[in-house]
Amino acid sequence: MDELIEQFAVEARELVEQASGDLLALEADPGNRERLESAFRAMHTLKGSVGLFELGPMQDVLHQAEDLLSKARAGDIAVDVALIDPLLAVIEWVEECIDGIVETGRLSDVQEKQASRLFGLLTRDVSDRPRDEPDGGEPAAASAIASDWALRLLAQMPPNDRGGSLVAIRYEPHPECFFNGDDPLATISRLPDLRHVELSLKTPPPETGHYDPFRCNLVIEALCGGPLAAVEAALRLIPDQVTLVTLADPAAEASASDTTPARLPERASTTMRVESSRIDTLIEIAGELVTAKNSLVPLAQDARESGNASLARRIHASHQEIERLVGALYGAVTQARMIPLEHSFRRFPKLVRETSAKLGKAIDLVIEGETVEADRDIVESLFEPLLHIVRNSLDHGIEPEDVRKQASKPPRGRIHLQARQRGDRIEIDIADDGRGMDAARVRQAAVERGLITAQDAPALSHRDALQFVFAPGFSTASAVSDLSGRGVGLDVVRRSIERLGGTVEMQSTQGAGTIFTLKLPVSFAMTPLLVIEVGGERFGISMADVIETHKLAANSIQPVRAGKAFVLRDRTIPLLFLADLLRLPARDTDAEDLKVLIVRSGDDDVGIAVDAIAERAQTLTRPLTGLLQAVPGIAGTTLLGDGKVLLVLDLEELIG
């Protein structure tokens, strides 16, 4: 039983996510057939799995929700806010219930009450058709009278506006309704797919002079094509003043009854659910194979040295063959860990929807490229930094509507989340059309924070100046807190992206918006490492960081202020000692030549002196997890051929 519930929880959460993603997509694009089908399937499957347990009320709600989606599929009801809002409410409710169900196997009392409320929201829909079910619900006489005016209204409507099922509305505003702030014609105007309106006066115009302008004397009758639920939603504040009648379209009715029985398209399943830890084990084994294979190289060396050149050649040949296979194996297993970015992206529509409502800003979120895939760790770790950037855009980037209007911008703000694949890397843009950042202010704040001298500041390009928002500590500077609040925590964003092996850049134009570009690896690929020795210990450095290695005579080092430098091809390059950076005991280097790695730090080259350069290795570097994550200067760990763990240094962090 427990296992069954656990399985249910996993599946239900997935289905909830699927349905909520589909519904939000439908809200933006009601004509999206695929999303409608997908939402229906999710609801259908969810109902099915709920049916395994004693969750009657939830079953009823989901059944009703599925029914509505099935009607929408048949084209019987429109896909619009009035349909989607209650369905989203159902999905959210299901999501909230899952934890409780796992614990107790049932719904709480509160949740059961919510169920009946949700059920009410859903059932007041087009399912009742007065003309076909004269004895369903209302007394027959009442509906016959009601239909009278409705049919007359239908007759008044120009024939070419008819078609589809219609809702007839008779709205007799209360005479005192103006005092309640009602604006009846505006209310009617908000009805979905309004086709026809007739106005009349309850009482004939009085003698002039006796007219009370604040007494409502209107009767409004209207026909609209929207689903009953949407009409009811639009009129929810004045239920006592309106009468509604649904007028079914005979043609639609006939076709609807053909398609309503919910039948799922039979699809052969081509996927299977595998626990991610199993795939991780495979990857670990593949990683160990990589290192095991590396030990063949010294073996071949031994064979050659002991005079057996042919054995050495054979070992070498096997090594190459194994290397190829291990590479393929590793590629295949990493492929199994790839998931679409959608897993992180799909949480944003809801977030933006809720936050923008809370902030009172109208904001559209456009998502593109959510099908681009990357390693599961990368996709999942991306959510936090993305969230940070999107929140910044919502809070500080996008201006309030009145400010936007003054700036001749469209009143609705826009955030564009776009992903694309570039070779073995992915690029993600997060662009907003908000107020942008003031480079001059960033520059000034950078000077105030001592990040740059006042003399150097003006020489900085607009773009370079903006990058200071990523500087650690810049965030807390009170001087920039009103600087669209942007600096806040962006150093954290940069660090988490860099930990994933990525980079983050920002461009901003004041008044026009800001764009963040994240560049990340698709997966944690095997990378060539340079193994170096310093202070008696060995460390790995990614070859990608090293521009060249250089042997430096001790006497060519020149002291420059507090530091040291040397000249390489007519350029002065600062020299740092890795032992100092790692706080390891320094070797007496005065007499010897120095081994120096030339690495790039920002826009400058820096020389880093090490004791020895040991070897090169193809290894798989995994990012640090848990407590180790907080250790600065360490990019990850890798296994060496001799089975030892090697720390891989993050040079940029060490230098900075």
Added chain:
Amino acid sequence: MTVTLKQKTVRLSGSCGVEEADTLVEYLTSRPDLEVDLRAATSIHTALWQALMMFRPPITGPAPPPLLPDAVISAVTRFLTRPL
């Protein structure tokens, strides 16, 4: 002022709320010869529409973009052009 009188024309401009109904009705009751110009209005409260339907003055506008959906505007128009 969103309801203003200039020569023979009552002009509704901008957002005309329910509170303007009084002013409009005063003009319309005091002078039956007045015309009403809706072209500068951006929104008109039902109370004002109702006053127009009661007094049926000659009306110019409203101008596009529509203040209300076509179906509502044409209902008002039909009402106003219907013989008493």
